[in-house]
Amino acid sequence: MPHTEDALPEHEASAIHEPRLWRDKGWTARVIKNEDGEGWAVEMIRDGSAEPALVGPWTMGRNKVDPKPLDATAHQTLVKTASEVIRRHEQQLHAQLNKQVSIETEAGSVTVKLAITPDEFEPFGTLTAEDAFGEVLASTKVRPDFRLTRDSAERWAASGFDKIR
Structure with a gap:
């Protein structure tokens, strides 16, 4: 039976695999010009979030002018890193909102x-x-x-x- 786009899960149907924009598995990696004007950065945004979970430096390509293109391996590594950042943030928030002490009565x-x-x-x-x-x-x-x-x-x-x- 042929595989139609209608049968694909939503995240696969909207996947984008471009050198500076990679959207897949609930995350978007976007290579952007560094704000200070030197080099490139990559931002990772989880689907449904307005703010990036991670922004970090990105490697220059071979011509030392353009950014290295995104690929599946880089995207997967970035997803793991951004997920860890979110997990740590959630743990920190939980620790701020929940405390406990033991006492003897x-x-x-x-x-x-x-x-x-x-x-x-x-x-x-x-x-x-x-x-x-x-x-x-x-x-x-x-x-x-x-x-x-x-x-x-x-x-x-x-x-x-x-x-x-």
Whole structure:
């Protein structure tokens, strides 16, 4: 049975393989003139994103004037690098929005977790205390700038997990 373009997945149907523009597998690599006027750069943009995930220097071609053309191997390497940049950014953001400390109470070990919800208009935090088995002992809403430290967790536990103002 002949393979028609209609039967191809969307990312394959819209693939572009040009020397300075390579779109495939959900990513676009674009070779651009360096902003400082010297040499070339490549930007990697994930489909659906407005901003590049990665911008880096690009190799000159043999004539030392034009950029080296993009190819499948270069694109795959750039996809791996850009994906790693995004993964690290997501891990950093997660670490900024989620913190936890362990404390000892009369009832045993307690893990206090802070999760920040970065709402554009009304961001807030949720403070949760869990026992050693993961059972929720208490949960309360806190300001998005609440600082979770061992001391603040111990004070909350000592108050009987009262609402924090």
